[in-house]
Amino acid sequence: MKYIVAIIQPDCLNAAMDELGKQGVDLVTVTEVMGHGRQKGEAQVYRGHKEAGRLLRKIKLEIAVNDDYVDKTISAITTATRTEQIGDGKIFVLPLEQCARIRTGEVGPVAIG
Amino acid sequence: MKYIVAIIQPDCLNAAMDELGKQGVDLVTVTEVMGHGRQKGEAQVYRGHKEAGRLLRKIKLEIAVNDDYVDKTISAITTATRTEQIGDGKIFVLPLEQCARIRTGEVGPVAIG
Amino acid sequence: MKYIVAIIQPDCLNAAMDELGKQGVDLVTVTEVMGHGRQKGEAQVYRGHKEAGRLLRKIKLEIAVNDDYVDKTISAITTATRTEQIGDGKIFVLPLEQCARIRTGEVGPVAIG
Amino acid sequence: MKRLITTFLFLLAALAFPGIVMGAEEPSSLNKGDTAWMLTATALVLLMTPGLAFFYGGLVRRKNILSVLMQCFMCMCLMTVIWVLVGYSLAFSDEHMLGGMFGNFKHLFLSGVGYDGNIPDQLFMIFQGMFAIITPALILGAFAERMKFTGFCIFMSLWLLLVYCPVCHWVWGGATGFFGLGEDGALDFAGGTVVHVNAGIAALVATFVLGKRQGYPGKISPPHNLPFAVLGAGLLWFGWFGFNAGSALAANGSAVNAFVVTQVATAMAGLTWSIIERIRNGKTTVLGMITGAVAGLVAITPAAGSVNAMGALGVGAGAGLICYIFVAAIKPAFGYDDSLDVFGVHGIGGIWGALAAGLWATNAVPGNETNGLFYGNPEQIGIQIKAIVYTLVWSGVVSFILFKVVDAVFGIKASEHEERIGLDLTEHAEAAYTVVE
Amino acid sequence: MKRLITTFLFLLAALAFPGIVMGAEEPSSLNKGDTAWMLTATALVLLMTPGLAFFYGGLVRRKNILSVLMQCFMCMCLMTVIWVLVGYSLAFSDEHMLGGMFGNFKHLFLSGVGYDGNIPDQLFMIFQGMFAIITPALILGAFAERMKFTGFCIFMSLWLLLVYCPVCHWVWGGATGFFGLGEDGALDFAGGTVVHVNAGIAALVATFVLGKRQGYPGKISPPHNLPFAVLGAGLLWFGWFGFNAGSALAANGSAVNAFVVTQVATAMAGLTWSIIERIRNGKTTVLGMITGAVAGLVAITPAAGSVNAMGALGVGAGAGLICYIFVAAIKPAFGYDDSLDVFGVHGIGGIWGALAAGLWATNAVPGNETNGLFYGNPEQIGIQIKAIVYTLVWSGVVSFILFKVVDAVFGIKASEHEERIGLDLTEHAEAAYTVVE
Amino acid sequence: MKRLITTFLFLLAALAFPGIVMGAEEPSSLNKGDTAWMLTATALVLLMTPGLAFFYGGLVRRKNILSVLMQCFMCMCLMTVIWVLVGYSLAFSDEHMLGGMFGNFKHLFLSGVGYDGNIPDQLFMIFQGMFAIITPALILGAFAERMKFTGFCIFMSLWLLLVYCPVCHWVWGGATGFFGLGEDGALDFAGGTVVHVNAGIAALVATFVLGKRQGYPGKISPPHNLPFAVLGAGLLWFGWFGFNAGSALAANGSAVNAFVVTQVATAMAGLTWSIIERIRNGKTTVLGMITGAVAGLVAITPAAGSVNAMGALGVGAGAGLICYIFVAAIKPAFGYDDSLDVFGVHGIGGIWGALAAGLWATNAVPGNETNGLFYGNPEQIGIQIKAIVYTLVWSGVVSFILFKVVDAVFGIKASEHEERIGLDLTEHAEAAYTVVE
Ligand SMILES: Nc1ncnc2c1ncn2[C@@H]1O[C@H](COP(=O)(O)OP(=O)(O)O)[C@@H](O)[C@H]1O
Ligand SMILES: Nc1ncnc2c1ncn2[C@@H]1O[C@H](COP(=O)(O)OP(=O)(O)O)[C@@H](O)[C@H]1O
Numbered sequence A, B, C: 001m002k003y004i005v006a007i008i009q010p011d012c013l014n015a016a017m018d019e020l021g022k023q024g025v026d027l028v029t030v031t032e033v034m035g036h037g038r039q040k041g042e043a044q045v046y047r048g049h050k051e052a053g054r055l056l057r058k059i060k061l062e063i064a065v066n067d068d069y070v071d072k073t074i075s076a077i078t079t080a081t082r083t084e085q086i087g088d089g090k091i092f093v094l095p096l097e098q099c100a101r102i103r104t105g106e107v108g109p110v111a112i113g
Numbered sequence D, E, F: 001m002k003r004l005i006t007t008f009l010f011l012l013a014a015l016a017f018p019g020i021v022m023g024a025e026e027p028s029s030l031n032k033g034d035t036a037w038m039l040t041a042t043a044l045v046l047l048m049t050p051g052l053a054f055f056y057g058g059l060v061r062r063k064n065i066l067s068v069l070m071q072c073f074m075c076m077c078l079m080t081v082i083w084v085l086v087g088y089s090l091a092f093s094d095e096h097m098l099g100g101m102f103g104n105f106k107h108l109f110l111s112g113v114g115y116d117g118n119i120p121d122q123l124f125m126i127f128q129g130m131f132a133i134i135t136p137a138l139i140l141g142a143f144a145e146r147m148k149f150t151g152f153c154i155f156m157s158l159w160l161l162l163v164y165c166p167v168c169h170w171v172w173g174g175a176t177g178f179f180g181l182g183e184d185g186a187l188d189f190a191g192g193t194v195v196h197v198n199a200g201i202a203a204l205v206a207t208f209v210l211g212k213r214q215g216y217p218g219k220i221s222p223p224h225n226l227p228f229a230v231l232g233a234g235l236l237w238f239g240w241f242g243f244n245a246g247s248a249l250a251a252n253g254s255a256v257n258a259f260v261v262t263q264v265a266t267a268m269a270g271l272t273w274s275i276i277e278r279i280r281n282g283k284t285t286v287l288g289m290i291t292g293a294v295a296g297l298v299a300i301t302p303a304a305g306s307v308n309a310m311g312a313l314g315v316g317a318g319a320g321l322i323c324y325i326f327v328a329a330i331k332p333a334f335g336y337d338d339s340l341d342v343f344g345v346h347g348i349g350g351i352w353g354a355l356a357a358g359l360w361a362t363n364a365v366p367g368n369e370t371n372g373l374f375y376g377n378p379e380q381i382g383i384q385i386k387a388i389v390y391t392l393v394w395s396g397v398v399s400f401i402l403f404k405v406v407d408a409v410f411g412i413k414a415s416e417h418e419e420r421i422g423l424d425l426t427e428h429a430e431a432a433y434t435v436v437e
């Protein structure tokens, strides 16, 4: 099992979820985050005081999947969010050792979906 | 060491923290997230424009523990948050390689608690 | 590759990012979280109703790095955020199996930076 | 869509030839200074309901704020329509029905409500209409976060007609005989009994009929947006000058006195609450401060026409102290779930204010001829108590029956699932704040 | 810095000896009651623009709220300055230019605008100035989230002079002959055509010139902060009493009637919208409620001086129904992107209101001598339609030309990148809310 | 609890027989138009303090907003009580103490403040009471995010009595001789010196006594909620009409002029600030716009009774320019931490406004007989400077002593730990916003 973390542009969230749904990846956890990357933030000015404004709003997706879904997940996200403009984001894959569904107590691969 | 991630219902946060405390798991990081799972979101309407409303408010707990605490942690969370209704949430266990306490510079299992 | 998660005090964010920048670690994702740790929260009172107030505002940094950057990253964060007061925070290092840049499709260590 | 259009055409036709003649040439009797102030005061009272919406809305959990705002705005709409159609007539006809319990239907559809008088009758009607909006709205704090919206609308409509209109008629509407509270000489300048005791007891009844929220009392999260509650308190304070000083119905000494004592009692009550908190917990809270201030506003309401600024210090200090004790000690002891302390603040504050009017009333205040206990007239206390008791009994009993009936027919309590998700999504299909973008 | 100081010194010098004598001793003719009310009413109308700012600002995405607030506040500043310098003269000189299309420059720099009259001319001037602020501000809802700020400022300045001032002159400014809409007897008490139809059609034109937002309609996030929109609606409702009842220019029966019907029509329209939603979707929404209420406020505006409370029920019900159909059915069918439904609510609501004034007008209302269709005067409808058509044509055509010209010279549409990041950061270098601390 | 009840009973007894007779029958002398306007104006001034609370509260970090709101509301409570007990007497008795520095105790507990006069004395008293609330509240922006609450309450109470009351007495309270600033003919219509210079210099002193916030200037986060600041600015603008036009104490030509110039100067100042930003940074900011507008409101305050609309353009443009230079260039150069630029906006804006009144004053304005420099009376500038200097010296020195004394006795600076956690939690045991639910 893998734990996939993707950082994407906020306006791509809907598209990403649609595409994931098509690939049968229905379960996902979404967090609002701020990113500092190659895409530079916008400078800000407050009463003459300037701020570098290093952070930009991003969306983090977390998706636990069984191993055979990893590629589908990555390609679904990529398809939905790639604009080829700087700031599109990243996908990280972490190993996942265990997974449990609270409601039923099921554990392992069966609990993921 | 393990890094445990749990997605739970917002109204179970207090119960979960109480139960974790009882098991000696005192340290936890809490994030507000939105979840898309088996529990369907509520449809929304804005001036006649309908939204699927796929996301529901959830709480994410992150808890780094030593290996002998993993089961206690999982069972504490389960006990506190299981209502047997859809949407109760999931627990994920990730491997944790290193842990450092910033204040003291301690590293490894001793830094976790 | 490693996935580094650090929980720090909110007012240390700027310092941490400056210091990381100096070490060549430029990319980071920032989340607002609430922490329960050794540092106790402040009790709260609402119309006579008391709350333990267990949670305090914290900032979570997530940084994916190649292996040779791990130490630099940890020491940069530590340098910038250690005040030797309780509540300084923690750094966790998780294994990272894969990394992909959405914009270009690059994968692996090259996609991290 | 077709159905809608038919309905609309019907409505149109019905309104097209409205038989009712409504007024006349501009009368020379109108006093422009008084009218200027009363126009302003009426607008100020209207603003109190959005103020209340934020005061309440900031205190609930994030998932329920829209339901509170919606209920407040629905009161602004629904009560206005009912008021101009029939409510005003029931409350303010000078001819009575049912032994003086109600006014009659003389002013149905505002028939005969003209533009004459020192201030035009139409202006008096709409000023009073604003009271008929905020009084039901006050109640909703008691059952916030768990009442179904349809039941809410039905209950409130009936409550206006069967509880608010009669009590209003007894005190201000010229009822005589058994129900002649105004005739008795009860001091209720701007609605201590008519508005606050009335809404407060209905609120208490509601908590018993509806039961508690899940997790109450231990697991209810704190106010989700205290600045909104502070904003609401600020708007309430501002608008309340229209409520109290407007109740003089003129820009005269009585209005000035009402204005002054409103400010003084409110300030004193906010201060008192803060001092008590400081003594008991070592810290003052914003929620305490604004709760105290609202308690002061409530308490001075009945007394604003009869006490002076020094009396207002007493009214305010008492309001802060008594409401504090009630909200922080007595309510938790009983354990009922009055979500936003409507009874503790409006009910208790209103009772205290009505009594306090009987204590500090002095004929040195312009426009007032009644003295209270401290100025040598102990009987006034009795008159005040009578007005309070009438209101408690009538409103308590009828509200209870209404809740039960509406519950039986439409259902009033949100399901466990709805409560958990929050009423914003389940009742109104909206979320107050987006998380993304 | 040097440049700034020079500019300033220049300005100082220019203003130091202002040649223009502005007024005189306090006149005995002034009516204090009327003046008191009009001071209040003017302040209330000013408050409507911050109210609008929050009504609109709450509905856009989080990344664009400041751009909306900024545009509203810029209207408050820019329009005021233009108005006192030249706008007032163009709109309200009793001498005309260009065949009566404009007033002339008689009152340039407020020359000859004194402190005389039942209410002082200066007071009338500033009351009208507040209308000149909010009318352009209304338009911005149509192109919210995608208009460049510099283009906005230029467009709005020109629009005030070339669209608002003439239309205002035709209806209220004493234009005669071909443009003499007021002379014709068109009923527009507080600005159904001058304000709402005028802004509404300009808004519609804007949506065509600017095109859609990226992702519209499918992928536009819902309102980022509905409580802000509700706050704005509350402030609008409150301020609108100044707008409508202030348009009587006195604290008289006409003002009282305008106040009453404003409340009634608004309530009825909010209620109507909610009922329609309840029937169609099973749920009422807060956004629907406040949209309905604003539609009611818009619709009653032209009619506030001529219909009574029962007529107002009809005006309000019609506004709720017609605007609902437009916003929920007709707009999506056409598919243009009027971000915040300015045309659907203000344009359509204003047209309906202007027609409704021709239906329900009755001379039983104080200060009004014109009857409408339902009171036996079918011609009035024709007069109303003429006023609507004039406004639609002039405002539509001139707004279109202005947009095109400003676009060519300064650019009006934000780039794709700016739209994505949000105008707050790209146009104003600020973020509305911090995420950290 | 026992202790509380005893205290209360004591208070009750003390107030029960209040010896003081407070007024009389409604006097025939009262002018209803003027009274109507002054009731409204007083309510508007009250609203300014919640407005200020949001203006300030939106600009601090999220962890400190409640402390700002609390300090504002505490001013509303505490200052009111002090004012009616003793402050009004010290400021407005027509008999003087200490060589005319203070009024005497003649009106202690409002003794002898009746319901007579063109507007009742009680109304004048409460109108002035609202000024006594907002003036101390202005100061708190300077030490926001680091002042302890108890020290705050003590300091503010003393400041009202020892700084505000005397300065008010000198300018408006009828002081003669050495302190007779009003007698001199100083133009301060609505409080340029009494309110803004006075609060501004106290604010500057505060920044030196308290020192900087941790991390200032580099690491202070930007405003946590700019829409709140905009809301506050909107309410301030609205309320300021009561402040300035109310200072005419009547609904007359003077009030109308004050209203007009308030609008014009504010608009011009907001516009000026935006233009400067556009020139210097290429972008206009919302914070700049509202800061400029507030600077304009401040600057026109002393001049509102003596300059006309064209003069107001000069006053506003100067305010925008000078305050901009001060806030964006001079303050950073000095490096002191005036958290919310109270000195830069209110102090400097007030000084500029007081001088500007000496420049553009013209007797063409109703109710004003004094000309300024540009109308041929250079002496007026000297008189204005004297008033400014008196205020700067007295307020500067006494505020400094008060801060030091209160610091020594109670402590005024929050600890490093408290500053880090935020004053909301450490001083008030509350969080403004929940993260969960
Ligand atoms: N190494 C990393 N660790 C953590 N977050 C990262 C990392 N690299 C990128 N991110 C996140 O992804 C976002 C997009 O990255 P960015 O470098 O701007 O775009 P691109 O991937 O197109 O070059 C960043 O804002 C940041 O939140
Ligand atoms: N595979 C997954 N990856 C990421 N998050 C998940 C996954 N499965 C569940 N979640 C999270 O857990 C929440 C609850 O899951 P849900 O399927 O609704 O309930 P249940 O576990 O009772 O079937 C979801 O809203 C989502 O946030």
Ligand SMILES: Nc1ncnc2c1ncn2[C@@H]1O[C@H](COP(=O)(O)OP(=O)(O)O)[C@@H](O)[C@H]1O
Pocket: B027, B028, B029, B030, B062, B063, B064, B065, B101, B102, B103, B112, B113, C007, C034, C035, C036, C037, C038, C039, C040, C056, C058, C085, C086, C087, C088, C089, C090
């Ligand atoms: N084992 C853990 N798991 C998850 N989060 C932790 C853990 N330990 C600490 N944290 C996070 O780090 C923050 C700081 O920890 P705390 O114990 O207060 O300080 P210190 O590390 O100085 O002892 C906590 O508020 C919490 O968010």
